[in-house]
Amino acid sequence: MAAKDYLAEERRNPAFDLHAMTNLIYGGPEKAEKWKELSRLVAADPVFRKDDKYHLSRPEAFKRALEKVKQAYKRVHELGLDAADSRLFRVLVDELQGSDLHHGMFIPTIEGQGTEEQKAKWLPLANSYAILGCYAQTEMGHGSNVQGLETTADYDITTQEFVINSPTLTSTKWWPGGLGKFSTHAVVFARLRTKGADHGVHPFIVQLRSLDDHRSLPGITVGDIGTKFGLGAYFTVDNGLLRLDHVRVPRDQLLMRYAKVSPDGTYSKPPHAKLAYGAMVYVRAGIVEGAGHYLAKAVTIATRYNAVRRQFGGKVGLETQIIEYKTQQHRLFPLLASAYAFTFTGKWMRKLYTEVIDQLNRGDVSGLPEVHASTAGLKALTTSFTADGIEECRKLCGGNGYLMASGLPDLYCAYVPACTYEGDNYILFLQVARYLMKVASQLANGEKPSGAAQYLGDAQRLCSVQCPAKSAADFLRPEVQLEALSARAARLVIGNGMRIQGAKNFEKAIADSAVEMVRMSRAHCQQIVVSKFIEQVQGDIEGRGVRDQLVLLCNLYAVSQIEANLGDLLEVGYLKPKQASWVHEALAELLIQVRPQAVNLVDAFSFSNHYLGSALGRYDGDVYTDLYARAWKEPLNSTDVVDGYTEHLRPLIKQQVWPVHSRL
Amino acid sequence: MAAKDYLAEERRNPAFDLHAMTNLIYGGPEKAEKWKELSRLVAADPVFRKDDKYHLSRPEAFKRALEKVKQAYKRVHELGLDAADSRLFRVLVDELQGSDLHHGMFIPTIEGQGTEEQKAKWLPLANSYAILGCYAQTEMGHGSNVQGLETTADYDITTQEFVINSPTLTSTKWWPGGLGKFSTHAVVFARLRTKGADHGVHPFIVQLRSLDDHRSLPGITVGDIGTKFGLGAYFTVDNGLLRLDHVRVPRDQLLMRYAKVSPDGTYSKPPHAKLAYGAMVYVRAGIVEGAGHYLAKAVTIATRYNAVRRQFGGKVGLETQIIEYKTQQHRLFPLLASAYAFTFTGKWMRKLYTEVIDQLNRGDVSGLPEVHASTAGLKALTTSFTADGIEECRKLCGGNGYLMASGLPDLYCAYVPACTYEGDNYILFLQVARYLMKVASQLANGEKPSGAAQYLGDAQRLCSVQCPAKSAADFLRPEVQLEALSARAARLVIGNGMRIQGAKNFEKAIADSAVEMVRMSRAHCQQIVVSKFIEQVQGDIEGRGVRDQLVLLCNLYAVSQIEANLGDLLEVGYLKPKQASWVHEALAELLIQVRPQAVNLVDAFSFSNHYLGSALGRYDGDVYTDLYARAWKEPLNSTDVVDGYTEHLRPLIKQQVWPVHSRL
């Protein structure tokens, strides 16, 4: 840490116990300590350097990433980290890699869909990196519509093998992370056909490359699909393409925990269609927690820089900190509040996951549609919001945000595909809509919705009541906030329900009003985030001043969401125009209250300089020295006169390309 | 062009004369022909290849860009192109370069601020590329606040020179495009000091590099500031840093058209503070026209891909085109309409520029504050909207939009800094706000506002009237649309005016309600775009069906803006909730009407495949073949087994990094 702390003034009077807040964020003092300790270890290890990240070509970056995979594996074992901590370690290494898909998709798929035998065979190999795997579902012609996949797996009873084949260009597997160069194996999704019947899409373990020399096996055409958005970011992930030319795999490489094919080719269906929900809740809880985390990274960078940067209104060095400007606050602080909100939503979802698993184990699938809908919706809500929020943080830093050295462009490019993978967000909102339309029709029959949709049980009242707020201050009351967001969602649900009611073709009716459906689903999900944040803030919270800050952030989140959706609230007739103006007032007041603690509130996330990778987000705020030093490391600066001058610029300047005194 | 046109069906029945539309877009048949002819010439020239763009390192890309600068210069002269056509040529080369700043900032600054003598000396040198220049204003510590620049220029009466100096780290010039490696000269902005008095910031021509060998001159420290957002995009622009250590320039290198320093050091002020407005209107007209153009590029790519891409609801190959989905239409078609709207706003601004120059020449500066405000605001409105719109187009293409091969990430990264340079958009909106607050106070005195603010003369009525719409169809009437947007803007102006009224400190009052001020300025600018679009659509328009399509697009633009701002319209009490639901209905109907002509409407922009640089936006729609072919050109695919395998992956797979059967 440098001698001078340019943010010392901001840190002078923390209104709360930062350690306690950090503990809360990371789930207890041990976990928080672990986070900090591993942060230091990763930062200190030269293999994990990031300083030249934006100067490497893709092949150079890819090679470096492989070195990091190796080093991470080694360090994780040397340190004896358990599964959770080794995940933290890899998060801190902060490089997207094929190994993410190995751990995040390949292994979990085997765990979730493999029989005990299959797990006993494959998991030790995968866990020890003796094989490396990926998740190959999407095809060139088939993304959102998984049921439309073209790859086929025909059962050959004579050899007891599946013959896996990509018949067309559009059946080429296209996008799977880690597929192109990294993986030796893949879970390939293909249409299972036995005895002339097509049983739809199923997962098969397919070996792609030799374990001796990593060369692709006969019948396998595999490669990388090319560069993606950003400099760095996804350089190090080999999203791949794969064509299979009648590749044979043994029968027991169909993952058979649920659906089975017997040696004689008899197919047996999975006992229940909803069995996949458990895994989905797990993955989506991770994404929602991640949203809070990555948004916090961006907000940390923007907040620190906004407190250091000065512009207008004073002598040099004494100008106004740009964090004082109301427009900056109005754009930035709701993002800070959202980072906290999503962190807490993530915690709630993780708890939900345990409950889901419990229910599944008890054979109870009744609550699953609701859980599925709210987690799908929250994935969509939080990833879209976070992607936009990261980009807004970048803009909040003016020109310097546009430098890679700010760390923000990279964060955006690495994060934004979360809006697309694990379900395109619009598709997910439309799934939520289908669920909400069922709820609407059940309400008519007097049935009570469960879980996060419970508030809809009160729909009748919510559809007729008026906002009781009589002043700006009233909007700081949680019950007022919650009723507003609930009334909005309920009215949209009931309105859409009436529109759909009695439609002959349910799917078509949903499709025709898809725009309204998405609006409704978003409203439902915003209600969930606010209600869960409020619940958790009202629970057990330790440490001096921590609850006060969280109450403030929770108010800020709720009121900023209400402001952002005033159109809906007025349109559905719940709010009156006069009340809308109080919402603005309430928000303005909250921004003033958050301002003094803004830097402390981002510090509580405890991100190391290495992890942030940002000249603007440095802990000590010494941004100009850092920007200047980084500039000189730019390869273009390796010579005073740039390569190309002699061939191309000199002839121009020396007027050798076209006679002087041209007519231009 | 490939044999098969996958979009033939979409093109079968154009409801309008595409040629006539193209002529309208480019400003007449000759200009449209020129555009097409130059498009072909650039596409056919191997020097202008773009196919390996995303595989070059920055130094490689930079060198290539210099070659393109040379070739463009040569071709422009060989073809005998005039200034306007040579600009088109460089646009079509489609690479950001130092030469953009040379043409776009360096030369215009000399033209605008130089005396006749200075112009006679410097312009021929600059026009023939005997010198290359840039515009060096921003410093590390001073961006938006130009008056705070620290670089000093002290007049030395003994030698009749200015001594230019960067006293501190924060006074380092930081960001100027073309400064780092390309330019031999710069217009440097520095505080002019003579006889002990500081006269504020003035422009000086400073030589940076030797014209013999391009080495930086004594006293000059110059270099590149490092990589920026995106792979490619700004690789080829050397945004630079510059420190000046008591660098001496002759007195006549102060650009002295307005402010002057005589040999004895006597300073004379410019006759009028508003003289810079002419140049600003010119630059901003260019930016607004550019917004329509770049948005059209993104919309072309997304529209074509959305018509080719099929997902759900049918057998392979016969699934539904994703352009049929209502959510896609609701996101995409308003962007299409906006591309047209901004194109027309740009045309209006260009006409305005001629009028401004006329007025200035007549010594009439009365209308300038209004012109300044509306052009500043339109720059802010259109660039923010376009940047967001490009990114939305990318998301509309699902996963494949995330590939560089889609062309969309590059378009975004190259475009988005337009929100920051030539005035950060928030700062510009706050300038507009200051102007509108003056209008509000003048209204109280019975003065009538001029130009684009004229509608505010009707503020009293606009503040009391109710929206007359009695059905969805009523929202298709231009007078209804215009009144809605005018009423919204007027009410915000009057509301803010009352809030500010009588405030002791005008600046502070604006700063305290900056959030409301920005909301108001945006509303004002949206009113302008809609009113200018309506005006132009009602003017002379040639060609079968062209006007009908423009009326449709104008309706779509206006109604989508009304929908996006229902919150304001309801909050200010102009609309009733029931009317809001008609707005949704009206919009839904317009989307249906635009759908059949969507591909034709993007085709009318006449972008070549080379210019679009997109596998998804190809004219013939053969996207999968193209994506697949591009993938195989990825450098990572040059070998089956990736570089790094032997060193890093093999030891893992062979279990040499850590004993097998780890505890994990």
Ligand SMILES: Cc1cc2nc3c(=O)[nH]c(=O)nc-3n(C[C@H](O)[C@H](O)[C@H](O)COP(=O)(O)OP(=O)(O)OC[C@H]3O[C@@H](n4cnc5c(N)ncnc54)[C@H](O)[C@@H]3O)c2cc1C
């Ligand atoms: C970085 C990244 C990593 C990935 N990793 C993997 C991986 O490891 N394994 C894997 O198998 N795949 C992976 N994918 C692929 C990913 O799962 C798909 O991109 C995703 O499912 C979306 O499908 P798509 O790209 O085909 O989009 P499409 O389905 O083509 O969607 C395009 C657009 O159409 C809209 N649309 C489509 N259908 C409808 C409808 N019925 N109603 C309304 N709108 C509709 C969508 O909302 C979207 O806006 C990855 C993708 C990315 C970008």
Ligand SMILES: Cc1cc2nc3c(=O)[nH]c(=O)nc-3n(C[C@H](O)[C@H](O)[C@H](O)COP(=O)(O)OP(=O)(O)OC[C@H]3O[C@@H](n4cnc5c(N)ncnc54)[C@H](O)[C@@H]3O)c2cc1C
């Ligand atoms: C690609 C690119 C090319 C460029 N090219 C050139 C060039 O050729 N020549 C040149 O001289 N410069 C150039 N610039 C610099 C550019 O002009 C500045 O980035 C721009 O003026 C904004 O200044 P800043 O970056 O210092 O932002 P800042 O002024 O630091 O602004 C940061 C944030 O603070 C906010 N803010 C600041 N003041 C206020 C206020 N009073 N009220 C409310 N909010 C406020 C802004 O809205 C913004 O969100 C370039 C920049 C970029 C990104």
Ligand SMILES: [Ca+2]
């Ligand atoms: Ca290289």
